[in-house]
Amino acid sequence: MSVTTVALAVLLGVAAGVLAGSFGVGGGILFVPTLLGLGLTQLEAEATSLLAILPTVIAGTWRQRHYGNVRWRDALVLGLASIAGAIVGVQVATSLPEDALRRLFALLLLGVAAQLAWRCRRPAPYPSRP
Secondary structure, eight states, rough: OOHHHHHHHHHHHHHHHHHHHTTTOOHHHHHHHHHHTTTTOOOHHHHHHHHHHHHHHHHHHHHHHHHTTOOOHHHHHHHHOOOHHHHHHHHHHHSSSSHHHHHHHHHHHHHHHHHHHHHSOOOOOOOOOO
């Protein structure tokens, strides 16, 4: 990778993170198209996005455990179910053609856009003060 590609990846990553945080959507919704723009295939972009979640999960769990907010039994069940889901997801994703993965991701993006539009219809639960 060239220095320009790395700098562009960092810049796009920061921009996607800010937008994801601003709109309250998962970062993968923005990171996957960013990774596609950097030349990864759909499968590689989705896998990289999922892998990027792990440090956040570990850091969040580590921090929240100090506050007593982690229910370890539920975390174990969720973790094991996530591993099983990842295994099944890999099998499905590798069996589908690249075009089908892109179309399915596009449907996910449309669903997220519809959810954001629906949320905008309701008043904010905590209106900001002028």
